[in-house]
Amino acid sequence: MSSPATQPDFGSARPGGRTARTRAAVRDATLAELAAHGYRGLTVDGVAERSGVHRTTVYRRWGGVDGLVVDALDLAGEDGWQPPDTGGFAGDCRALAAEVHRSFADPAQGAASAAVVAASFQSPRAAEALRGFYADRNARSEVIVSRAVDRGELPAGTDAAAVVRAVVAPLFHRLFITREPLDAGVAEQAAEAAVAAALAGVFQLPSGA
Amino acid sequence: MSSPATQPDFGSARPGGRTARTRAAVRDATLAELAAHGYRGLTVDGVAERSGVHRTTVYRRWGGVDGLVVDALDLAGEDGWQPPDTGGFAGDCRALAAEVHRSFADPAQGAASAAVVAASFQSPRAAEALRGFYADRNARSEVIVSRAVDRGELPAGTDAAAVVRAVVAPLFHRLFITREPLDAGVAEQAAEAAVAAALAGVFQLPSGA
């Protein structure tokens, strides 16, 4: 079991050449293995062999498969992502939905994204990392709503998190619960539904903010 | 590995007393273990010990932990469930969302429901079983929309599956993606949003049906 094991600790006293090379090799191997075999086929031995790093080293620094995924997710969270800005609320929501759609449609990126969700059911560490990742994404997305309020498109006091959730939730539901195929039309419909609900004032926060 | 193993096969040539007792004991033990330790703590050995059935028997008839979950899910799907009927479209949607909320809030049932989702990431068999389960639930829920159309509350040609998805998807999103707590207000908001979007005609099917 890897639960009480060391978290990936990369602020150590010796962040020099070899350590950095090892981490990069393992990270690349993790993404490659994920794209090749999915999360179910992700093993420490596979990553170790592909990266040329010894099994023991991977266990020591990453703790197990969940640590590999968490590390990959942490890296993904540091990409400086910003929500789309199309100049209008409906356009922003459509673009956001389309972005989620594309990120899961891409073979490599989609496999990695789905892997993180799968990992979150196996490991509390992965679940916490995923929660943090989406909390950050949500916080960044709030500007879509605040811009819309500034333009007068939405009433003040609209719950930005609820709007974002309404846009993306149907896509995740198809992907992971009913496992139906995803197409651009589905993404657009989800965005339109969220826009209609927001315009109707459904996402108003309880007390006026 | 349990992938190519025997599916739970309960139509055999000898469905007599002992076989039925074994299945019942294992099913009860599965649900109890799920409630006690969650899906991550569900093991064949644990179920075997609790049920008094030998390990080997469980492996032979269920194939592994995924088979146990699939069997439990198959049973859950045969409960003759019908969607709520409150006399109005909005009320039906709210009641549906509340029902989903309750099913995950209940400790035992919630653990089992979450376990099935977790299992679907581990096993193709569980994923297929989950897909079938929700396809059936969705089909049964369509009557909510058709009744609303008959009453003149909704335009004809409204995509019932899309409506149901819009109602429940935000709840699943909170439960499994962002792992935020769920309360009755969230369920109601999701229902209201779906209603507003449906009334606005967002879920119209492309060609007139």
Added chain:
DNA sequence: ATACTAATGCAACTTGAGTCGCATTAAGGA
């Protein structure tokens, strides 16, 4: 009752994930 055989019990075996103690390599400072 008795015989037949499917279903179960049992124990030994295989396999792969994860751990541990110790040897070796290489980064960073003197």
Added chain:
DNA sequence: TCCTTAATGCGACTCAAGTTGCATTAGTAT
């Protein structure tokens, strides 16, 4: 350049999951 020591490599070990061959139990038919 040399010394110290973190980081890695290496092999053996533990442990739990899953499998297999054979013995035993208990439905079912005659």
